Amino acid sequence: MKKKVFLITSNRSDYGIQKNLIKILSKEKSFKFGLVVTGTHLNKRYGFTIKEILKDKFKIFKKIQLNSEKYLLSDTLNIFSKGISKFFNLYQKNKPDLIIILGDRYEMLSAALPSIFLKIPVAHIHGGEKTSGSFDDKFRNILTEISNLHFTCHDIYKRRVIQIKNTSSNVYNYGSLSVENIKNFKFESEKKLEKKFKIKFNKKNILVTYHPETNNINYTIEDFKNILKAVSIYKETNFFFTSPAPDPENYKIIFLIKKFCKENKNCFFIKSLGREYYFSLLNNVDAVLGNSSSGIIEVPSFGIPTINIGNRQKGRLQARSIINCKNNKKEIINSINNVYSYNLNFKLKKNQNIFYKKNTAKNIASTIKKYLNF
Numbered sequence: 001m002k003k004k005v006f007l008i009t010s011n012r013s014d015y016g017i018q019k020n021l022i023k024i025l026s027k028e029k030s031f032k033f034g035l036v037v038t039g040t041h042l043n044k045r046y047g048f049t050i051k052e053i054l055k056d057k058f059k060i061f062k063k064i065q066l067n068s069e070k071y072l073l074s075d076t077l078n079i080f081s082k083g084i085s086k087f088f089n090l091y092q093k094n095k096p097d098l099i100i101i102l103g104d105r106y107e108m109l110s111a112a113l114p115s116i117f118l119k120i121p122v123a124h125i126h127g128g129e130k131t132s133g134s135f136d137d138k139f140r141n142i143l144t145e146i147s148n149l150h151f152t153c154h155d156i157y158k159r160r161v162i163q164i165k166n167t168s169s170n171v172y173n174y175g176s177l178s179v180e181n182i183k184n185f186k187f188e189s190e191k192k193l194e195k196k197f198k199i200k201f202n203k204k205n206i207l208v209t210y211h212p213e214t215n216n217i218n219y220t221i222e223d224f225k226n227i228l229k230a231v232s233i234y235k236e237t238n239f240f241f242t243s244p245a246p247d248p249e250n251y252k253i254i255f256l257i258k259k260f261c262k263e264n265k266n267c268f269f270i271k272s273l274g275r276e277y278y279f280s281l282l283n284n285v286d287a288v289l290g291n292s293s294s295g296i297i298e299v300p301s302f303g304i305p306t307i308n309i310g311n312r313q314k315g316r317l318q319a320r321s322i323i324n325c326k327n328n329k330k331e332i333i334n335s336i337n338n339v340y341s342y343n344l345n346f347k348l349k350k351n352q353n354i355f356y357k358k359n360t361a362k363n364i365a366s367t368i369k370k371y372l373n374f
Contacts, residue, residue: 003097010039016275034061047272083110104140123149128157130315175357188280204237209290230332
């Protein structure tokens, strides 16, 4: 009987990162592959991004509904506990031989925990990283402890996983799936982006991606207001805001973004980009402003700077193109001004990225195949 492999995707970001890996695994004939879709993929508020998966013609094995209208802390805990129960039932009924998860989200932890009781091996992608400004840091370390097979995106992260597990067995650094995706990517034009998302490009353009700082949640809204105060002084620069991650207080950020964009004609809110359009937008802006992991991991491949605000990504390895600043109006303004000055002390070529390695998806798929044959 063929072995079964389940890959869990919970949002537009992790799906885009894993897309090439999913393509390879879905064509593998030596085992049965099942794509399990959950989280914000099934939420209209976040663009119902399961449509992207269906558009790519991937067969979905199971949908696990774990949504909430407002992401309060109590909602997050409810989603987490509901997820443990639903994934336990899924695994108990279908008996997979390996579960693949990526990253550090609480949805992924709820998908992984039942594997302990059912003795199912877990393959974890993007372990060993550090983000002290988010409770995802703790989730990631727990996932590392739970998992049996590990794929990191840097040798330093690989060493951290080895330290946590106290063994180098089944720990591999094949680079970042997402960074590999950028290589040879076909970008959409400015005109197509403008038409699809009803936005306008200017001579100067900045993408804003800000998520709740979950280890400092009481200050999240005030911190975001500081960003809006800084952005408001720039009338000749266009700003494109994306939706925050589904963390506590995120709905308040969305409300502030929508209100701000209505009041400022040079600001635009894009509810859901998807990986392809996200990359295309990055290819047409001058910088990224916010606290997203993408600003650290992916944006350097586009040869543009990232203004990394606050502590959410504190601890991650960084390229020279990262401008770190505190979350106050003055520092954010100074950082934006630095982007457009000639005094930046870095020169970064496109596709020059510390997390890049060749054949990332192929190497992960090959190692999974070998692992299943043990």
